[in-house]
Amino acid sequence: MIQRDLYLHQLVSYMWDGQIKVITGIRRCGKSVLLFELFRDYLLSQGTSAENIITIELDKRKDVKYRSPIALSSMVEAKIQNSAQQYYLFIDEIQMSVPVPDSDLPGEQVTIYDMLNELRGYKNLDVYVTGSNSRMLSSDIVTEFRGRSSQIHVYPLSFREFFAAAGGDKRDAFDRYMLYGGMPYLLNLKEDRQRKDYLAQLFNEVYIKNIIEREGIERPDVLSDILDFLASSVSSLTNPTNIANILNSTKRANISPKTVSSYLEYLKNAFLISEAKRWDIKGKRYFQYPNKYYYTDIGLRNARVNFRQFDPGHIMENILYNELIIRGYSVDVGVVLDRRKDQKVQKEIDFVVNQGDKKVYIQSAYEMSHTEKTTSELDSLRLTNDFFEKVIMRRDIPASFTDENGIRHINVLDFLLGKETIF
Numbered sequence: 001m002i003q004r005d006l007y008l009h010q011l012v013s014y015m016w017d018g019q020i021k022v023i024t025g026i027r028r029c030g031k032s033v034l035l036f037e038l039f040r041d042y043l044l045s046q047g048t049s050a051e052n053i054i055t056i057e058l059d060k061r062k063d064v065k066y067r068s069p070i071a072l073s074s075m076v077e078a079k080i081q082n083s084a085q086q087y088y089l090f091i092d093e094i095q096m097s098v099p100v101p102d103s104d105l106p107g108e109q110v111t112i113y114d115m116l117n118e119l120r121g122y123k124n125l126d127v128y129v130t131g132s133n134s135r136m137l138s139s140d141i142v143t144e145f146r147g148r149s150s151q152i153h154v155y156p157l158s159f160r161e162f163f164a165a166a167g168g169d170k171r172d173a174f175d176r177y178m179l180y181g182g183m184p185y186l187l188n189l190k191e192d193r194q195r196k197d198y199l200a201q202l203f204n205e206v207y208i209k210n211i212i213e214r215e216g217i218e219r220p221d222v223l224s225d226i227l228d229f230l231a232s233s234v235s236s237l238t239n240p241t242n243i244a245n246i247l248n249s250t251k252r253a254n255i256s257p258k259t260v261s262s263y264l265e266y267l268k269n270a271f272l273i274s275e276a277k278r279w280d281i282k283g284k285r286y287f288q289y290p291n292k293y294y295y296t297d298i299g300l301r302n303a304r305v306n307f308r309q310f311d312p313g314h315i316m317e318n319i320l321y322n323e324l325i326i327r328g329y330s331v332d333v334g335v336v337l338d339r340r341k342d343q344k345v346q347k348e349i350d351f352v353v354n355q356g357d358k359k360v361y362i363q364s365a366y367e368m369s370h371t372e373k374t375t376s377e378l379d380s381l382r383l384t385n386d387f388f389e390k391v392i393m394r395r396d397i398p399a400s401f402t403d404e405n406g407i408r409h410i411n412v413l414d415f416l417l418g419k420e421t422i423f
Contacts (some may be wrong), residue, residue, distance in 0.1 A: 002184055004034050006326070007154050011039050014127055014150045015205045016086075020116055022141050023130040025154035026271035026296050027206055031130045031186045032092050034154060035245045039128070043088060054079065054089045055359040058096040058131075067098045073115040077126070086124050091116075094141060113144045120148065155183030155326050156297040157212050159319065159416040170413055178315050179307070181299020188372055199303035203227075207272055207300075214264050222247065222255050226263050230273060230293050231304035235314040235321075235350075237278075237333075239289035240264065264293075271296055276321065279332035279352050281384055294321045312395070315362040316412060317350060320393055323416055324362075330354040334361060336383045349381040353422065359388045364412075367396035381407055 007023075011034070023031045040053055054076060056063050066072040072091075080087045097112035101365050119125055129141065142151050158166070162182050164175045180186055180195050183202070189195050208227075212220050229238075240260040240368050247253040247260075267273045274294050278287040295301035298318050302310070324331045334349030351362040361384060363377045381390040382405065393412045400410045400420055414420040 001033075001037060002030070002157065002161060002187065004030060004038055004154070004161065006158075007034050007044060007152055008038050010152045011035075011163065012042065013127070014152070017150055018120070019150040020120055020145050020148055021126075021128040022145060022149045023128065023152050023154060024142060024271075026156065027210070028183060028185065028202060029154050029156045029297075031154050033184070035090055035128055035130055036092065040090070048086075048088070050086055052087050054087060055092075056090065057092045059093040067096055068100050069097055069110050069112045069115040072097070072112070073119060076119060076120075080122055080125050083124060087128070089119065089125060089127045091127075091129045091131075094129045097133050115333055116145075117148060122417045137288060153366075155182075155322065156299075157184055158323060158326055159413075160418055163417065170417065174413055174416075178298065178312065179302060179310070181297040181302070183297055186299070192313065194198060194309060195299075196303065199299050203300065203303060207270060211266050217263075217266075219253075219259070221251075222253050222259070223263050223266075225253065226260060227253055227267070227272075227304055230267075231295065231301045232309060234294060234295060234301055234397055237290040237292060237315040239291065242290065266321075272300070274321070274325065276331060276333050277350075278335050281334050281336045281349070281352065281386075286332075289334065296322065298322075313364070313366040316366050316393075316395060319416075320362070320364050320412070322353065324351060324353055327354075334380075336380060338379070338383055347383060349380050349384070355423050358423050361388060361390045362422070363392045365392055365394050365396075368392070369396065370395060378405065378407065389422070 001320060009093050011021065012019060023035055025031050032242055036055060040055075043053060044050060056066050056072065058067055066075065074091060094112060099111045101110040102108040102110045112305070116127060116129070120127060131141065140147060159174060159177050159182070162177050163170060165187055166173050166176070180199070184200065186195050186198060189198060203292060208220070208223065211217065212224065217223055226243060229243055229246065240257040244255050244257045244260045247255055264273075272295070274296060276292045276294065278291055280287060298315055301318065321331060330353070332352045334352040336347050336349060338345040340349050348362050350364045353360045353362055363381060365377050368374045377392055384390070390407045392407060392409050393415060394409055395412050397409055400408065400414060403409050408419045
């Protein structure tokens with residue numbers, strides 16, 4: 001079984017906090033396994049009796065009757081009322097619960113959220129839920145429980161998790177990870193064709209289908225074209241107007257920037273992509289546009305372009321962005337103005353990473369074998385003219401070092417595997 005210690009520790013830290021624990025994340029990233037296998041095993045190892053862990057899987061025939069919130073609540077209360085023992089309630093696929101008429105209030109309905117908020121009041125019950133599909137994204141579940149929930153957001157496998165499960169040579173493993181990404185089920189597949197087919201199937205049969213059904217998408221072709229565009233230009237600056245102009249020019253899509261903006265929001269809400277805003281390092285403000293978009297899983301990005309456009313520099317930047325987010329950092333794209341030679345030129349720092357009052361500037365460079373590339377990466381960092389630490393993540397060095405300018409050069413594999421840190 002793949003270990004997800006980062007998320008398991010989060011679940012443990014939220015135990016008995018009086019809130020409903022909501023596990024969110026892109027579909028098929030391992031939310032159910034985390035709750036029903038890893039966390040359950042942890043509780044059992046700590047002496048919790050299996051009889052005190054109430055598990056409900058609303059997508060399974062055995063639990064269909066509990067899709068009624070009242071039936072579910074009645075069953076749970078029968079177990080925990082008048083008991084001094086502690087109980088845990090796990091509910092998977094919560095969106096499959098069906099509202100039922102409220103017998104006390106004619107015309108009103110009782111929802112799963114009503115009943116769980118009541119159950120939350122029992123001091124001997126700790127509640128955990130997960131689930132998402134076209135009817136309800138996991139982000140919606142958080143909204144329903146706003147102010148009454150603790151969120152654990154799960155991502156596809158990080159490289160550290162992937163390598164711990166896959167083993168072998170770390171360089172070969174990273175090459176495979178750059179190509180196929182970290183969707184957990186891929187580790188069960190032995191052939192490249194199987195991996196490619198699985199990722200393509202996720203897009204066509206799960207993600208796109210769910211978004212179209214949920215949002216009532218009128219132009220599935222445009223949604224598909226936007227995904228293709230973002231995959232082809234990953235780590236590049238863009239905005240809804242630019243995307244609309246390109247689609248109208250190349251695809252004759254006849255689509256407005258407003259529609260593109262809405263479709264981008266749908267993709268973000270489904271956790272397929274993330275948006276990184278640009279931060280003016282000197283002006284201390286955000287730019288409205290353009291911004292960068294990264295795929296939540298690099299394998300999904302590669303599947304979107306049929307594994308043809310393999311730019312290791314951009315792919316590594318996407319992987320780094322996801323890693324920084326997984327670690328809980330705040331991440332922006334940095335902009336610094338070069339006023340030398342009587343000109344004003346905006347230069348980019350790939351990531352401005354914040355953790356509380358700590359800040360690090362990071363450039364992502366797959367390799368720096370050319371003088372021009374080296375000068376470009378170093379220039380942007382030097383132009384900040386401040387005391388915050390500056391880092392270049394590299395694939396082409398055997399070990400990390402600090403140069404004569406005080407800039408740290410970190411081997412990206414050592415960072416991803418936790419052997420090097422930035423804070």
